[in-house]
Amino acid sequence: MAKHEVVPEKVAWVLVRGGRVLMTRVRGVDVFYFPGGKRESGESDAETLAREIDEELRSRVDTATMVHVGTFETRRESDGRTEFRMICYTAEHTGPLVASSEIAELGWFGYGDRARVSAVDRMVFDMLHSSGRLL
Numbered sequence: 001m002a003k004h005e006v007v008p009e010k011v012a013w014v015l016v017r018g019g020r021v022l023m024t025r026v027r028g029v030d031v032f033y034f035p036g037g038k039r040e041s042g043e044s045d046a047e048t049l050a051r052e053i054d055e056e057l058r059s060r061v062d063t064a065t066m067v068h069v070g071t072f073e074t075r076r077e078s079d080g081r082t083e084f085r086m087i088c089y090t091a092e093h094t095g096p097l098v099a100s101s102e103i104a105e106l107g108w109f110g111y112g113d114r115a116r117v118s119a120v121d122r123m124v125f126d127m128l129h130s131s132g133r134l135l
Contacts, residue, residue, distance in 0.1 A: 011048040012036035019135030020108040065092040
């Protein structure tokens with residue numbers, strides 16, 4: 001019997017304003033990522049996103065306004081299996097966007113900043129750019 005392989009997942013928030021998207025950088029890393037994080041046991045995507053955005057940015061996501069914008073996966077070159085999955089949502093929020101102690105930096109990125117983000121985040125950049133939402 002083959003062992004079931006669990007694919008690491010992240011629930012991410014895609015906040016676009018004026019053709020730019022909000023990105024975060026954690027301490028000790030040079031690459032930027034979409035805000036969000038891993039699901040805790042038993043959490044829904046909405047619960048995960050709300051908790052992570054509160055923890056990272058001290059802002060409250062309105063889960064009633066969440067819209068799935070895509071699920072993006074990176075694959076291993078060796079066998080083509082899914083290596084990582086990111087489930088992306090847009091949502092309205094209340095409160096300022098303030099970096100918590102785990103976030104070193106916030107940035108509003110355009111498509112020209114694509115090289116500064118992770119591989120899976122580049123897929124989202126491409127999708128947003130091709131739809132005209134990311135300049």
